[in-house]
Amino acid sequence: MSHMKILRGSLARKLFELPAQNAKSKSNLAPRVLVRTFATQPAPAVDTKYLTSPYGEVQVGSESVTEFVYRDIELWADKPCVTCGVSGRGYDYQMMRLMVDRCAKALIAELKMAPGDRIGLILPNLPEFVSLIHGAMHAGLVVTFANPLYTADEVRRQFMDCGVKCIATIEMFMPVAKEVCKHLKDYKGTIWVGGEDDKANGIHGLRALLMADHKADLPDLNADDVSLIPYSSGTTGMPKGVMLTHKNLVTNLKQAQTPKMMKYEGEKGKCDVVLTVPPFFHIYGFNGILNYNLTLGYHVVTMPKFTPDDYIRCLVEYQPTTLFVVPSLLAFLATHPQVKKEHLQCVETIMVGAAPTTDSMLEKFLLKCEKTKDQIKLLQGYGMTESSPVTIMTPYEYPYGKVGAAGQLVPSTLARIVSLTTGENLGPHKSGELLVKGPQMMKGYWNNEKATRETIDSDGWLRTGDVAYYDEDHYFYVVDRTKELIKVKGNQVSPTEIESVIMEQPEVADVAVVGITDALAGELPKAFVVLKPNHKLTEKQVYDLVASKLTKYKHLEGGVAFLDAIPRNAAGKIMRNELKVLGGKKH
Structure with a gap:
């Protein structure tokens, strides 16, 4: 880690000199393989109407997302928080928390944003993504994020629908931001990560905003306030804004970190290194990866863009113990000739997310790294944008015979499998549509009550559009999709x-x-x-x-x-x- 630049200490040391990010700058969660006796697992609850989690209940979130993520920061304030694996630019936890606070106040004082206003992010995975998204939420704003690869038409459609009043982006995507902002009502200004102020054109450099140390009163937040509106096609149709509250996001973090499910059963601050590529502008990347690991005090190493050389260099330089991947990246690790077994010796856990993977690919990966199923843990789960995202996960220890299962219900979550023809509840080993219910379910679709009613019934059951079944131990297996996605x-x-x-x-x-x-x-x-x-x-x-x-x-x-x-x-x-x-x- 010789050239890793983790920023620490006071602002006097030019802490916010961010290079422009250009060419010159350097809801299936995943399978785990473990061999332990099943006797250690909780017995599944039995109910003729629905299935409940064998892990009981969690206290529903009452904090804001930012408060929850940084609640234990004093335990690891001087430890690395987020680092760009390509440029080496990074921040420790204390500095990131300061950046979050300053960003929140700048949004209120300088850009005149008010609680409930929407801000749109067009950003790849950068350390500054954290300060912007949590700064906005800390200020009571509602965040929506767009894939940076979207065309101007796609971004405009989303941001107009959401009523975005401010955009944050980097130099590479500034042309898209400039085109889109022409169509946005009551637009307040554009934040340029890595750039300088151009007040005449409504552009604010992020560094200048943070250095200015604006004074502003931050609002008292209600856990039921909407904090995030990612866009998802749901079970069918055009992309729709998914309204997720602070309570939704915080509760889902608590659910995923419950004993028997989380990696270290309450053990925090180990400063494990996590290498991740899945984008933070997806709910899985944001809440399932970024927020999850920040609450544990882990060092998140990320990349704005995947290249084989950069990824392998990150494996060598940062020696990550955990990898968050998508199936295509797992295939790269398992089959690419540049990836050697020595590159993977540090890895203890792999979470495959965003889409299912195959047993054969998992076996190829284990063969490549010359590790056995009890030397490396391959984790799996299931979720949707509409559920913040996790509803089903494999516990950290589970029998080898359950490989291929999405897992069991996380705490405080209910499920039903219903017949595709009659709608009646089905028992074990019978495939039907999966319905889920819990405090992590979305508030609804933004400005689309019709789509909300079609997705969530009057009793709060969310139709996933996925065909699944469960076994006698209440492990779920997703086998098909009824939805068109x-x-x-x-x-x-x-x-x-x-x-x-x-x-x-x-x-x-x-x-x-x-x-x-x-x-x-x-x-x-x-x-x-x-x-x-x-x-x-x-x-x-x-x-x-x-x-x-x-x-x-x-x-x-x-x-x-x-x-x-x-x-x-x-x-x-x-x-x-x-x-x-x-x-x-x-x-």
Whole structure:
């Protein structure tokens, strides 16, 4: 760690000189494999109406997210908090907490933001992401974040829907921010991470904001206040804003850290090193990885962009004990010739998130690092943006026979498996739709009561759109999806969104998009297009249209096919399973 730059101490040492981040700058959670006797596991609760967690209850969160994350900071104030694995730039916990406080006051005093106002982040994984998102929440603001790879149209649609009044970004994405802010009502200004003030154009450099030491009264926060609005397609349709409260997020952290589930059963401050790539602008990356590890005093090493060389260098330099990955990254570790077994000897735990992985890939990884199933823990779980995100996790110790299970219900969480045809509750080993309920469930969809009612019933049960079953020990296995969502390398892709772009073409009479199986990506979008009589379009024209409007992982890499008609049922709904069969596999 010779050149790691963890910033400590007072502001007098130019603590906020952040380089511009440009080319020159250097809700399935995952499988765990353990061999322990099942007798150590709590007996599952039995109820004819629903299943309850074998781990009991947790106290529902009453603190704000920021208060909870930093509540034990005095135990590790001088320890490294978050570090950029590419540039080496980082901050210790004391400095990060100071940055959070100063950011909160600057948002109120300088940008004139008020509690309840929305701020939009267009940021990759950077240490400053932490100060901005927690600074905003500490000021009573509501955060929404966008994938930095989104086009200006995609960001504009989200930020206009959410009513964003301020954007924070880096130099690379400043053109998108400048274009989007033209369409935002009562816009207050843009925060430039790594840049300088340009007050004439409403641009505030983050360093200047933090150095100014603004004076402002921070609001008293209510745990039921909405703090975060990530966007998700839910079970179907266009992306919708998911309203998550402080209580939702804090409760989910408590649920994941309950004894028998968390890594060290209450042992904090070990300063373990965590290397993570999954983006903080997803709920899994933000609450499931970033917040989870900060509450334990761990050192989070992250990367703004994945490259094989940088990732391997981080393995060598930082010697992480825990890796948070997505299936494609696990495949890289298991199969890439540059990754050697010595690179993985420090690793004790791997959490695979955002999408399912296969048993064969897990076996390849164990073979690569020459470790056995009791030398390295491969962790798994299940969740959604709408559930903050975790509802099901494997406990830290569980029998080898449960490999492949998503896990058991986390504390204070209920579940039902219901028949897809009759809606009745089903017993063990019978597949149906998974419904969940608990204090981590969202408040609802932003400005979309209809979608909220379709997703959460009057008794508070959230329909996941996933087909699952549970065994006699109440371990859950997710086997299919009833929802239309396509998962590309863990990224959510809404078929409706792609279909709406294709329908803009005057030559198109009808269209349907489905995900087809791909060995590396999991799924790839494929479009089936019906043309109007006497009209022509080529596959390339359709592909290029989508590529010009949407971010890369939404491109039609699965192909384009032309049909005489889209198969639909009597109610007019697209029969996507028929199209998947027709589409076949793409390798």
